[in-house]
């Protein structure tokens with residue numbers, strides 16, 4: 001059964017601004033979510049944004065805990081993925097059932113008191129002994145003792161974790177157990193040597209040096225250690241760096257931080273897939289007919305969550321610190337905040353968040369809001385493009401223009417009357433220039 005814990009006294013602003021922790025048991029684990037969306041949003045509206053920042057060290061401590069808990073759940077039978085939003089609006093963790101209360105209390109203490117010891121203790125409780133499992137030498141790990149997932153799934157998990165440490169996991173799954181024999185390939189040792197800043201976390205190659213041959217110990221099953229022979233006379237592959245700075249940077253275009261070097265890139269793979277192909281529409285939402293759905297603050301919660309999921313994509317790509325559409329609590333929004341979702345098949349591939357404002361000012365081309373030049377406002381209420389996003393592989397096909405036209409049609413105004421919230425992203429400026437060639441209303 002789900003439980004909800006309110007963190008702020010409701011007297012000060014009521015539910016609309018209060019922080020809460022939701023504890024939701026699922027089939028494989030319990031999801032514990034600290035929801036501070038409305039709290040942060042309200043604080044920023046009131047110019048108290050700094051107060052609503054996450055406590056120092058909180059985000060790091062949560063990331064460590066989330067990573068450790070994911071490993072734990074995989075080792076103990078869960079085979080799927082995880083969706084965790086990185087905050088500062090929402091912080092969520094998936095933890096084993098018995099640790100749900102501990103996790104809720106750890107989040108509460110970190111949020112309210114800046115006390116991270118609970119998160120650290122939780123991390124310790126769920127950390128699996130990877131160091132031990134990936135030590136040099138050969139060993140058997142037993143199902144029901146060391147792990148509970150299927151041996152083949154466990155072996156796959158170990159391989160991925162070994163790879164992240166520069167190790168090759170020679171291994172074999174058998175009923176009820178896996179055999180492993182981690183070794184370090186010479187390439188990995190060389191990487192560690194040449195690029196200590198990126199590969200310094202690889203273990204000392206000397207530890208993994210092959211012993212001189214069998215010392216007559218007990219016979220062990222062959223675990224598939226590949227012989228060096230097939231590559232003995234091979235010439236090494238040469239690696240080159242691209243010259244363009246934007247290509248050689250570590251940053252993936254989807255905006256996922258540290259994507260290239262992150263050992264645990266499952267999060268990036270999922271995030272990248274959504275960024276490039278769009279957000280899957282949940283089966284329980286029925287999308288009638290047309291390609292564009294309008295979601296506002298009073299829409300059913302499933303739709304508001306879908307719009308929020310879409311808003312996370314431009315947030316990450318453009319490094320905004322806050323998503324442009326909040327799930328909210330179902331109360332109407334004062335500025336008629338809404339989102340238009342563009343669908344292709346079972347995915348939302350275009351998203352725009354919109355609000356109404358009477359404060360837009362007309363700027364002729366090139367639409368610079370240069371300081372000192374204050375244009376007049378006519379006091380007209382206009383729909384205003386806040387953040388607009390198209391999934392990577394759908395770009396340059398007119399999806400964003402279609403969304404802006406839908407905004408205009410919906411508000412019964414000409415496209416040129418739609419206002420744009422500034423500052424522009426590069427793509428946003430290009431779109432506005434194409435759609436409003438003579439100048440535009442900027443808010």
Ligand SMILES: [Zn+2]
Pocket residue numbers: 252253254255256259268271272
């Ligand atoms: Zn990416």
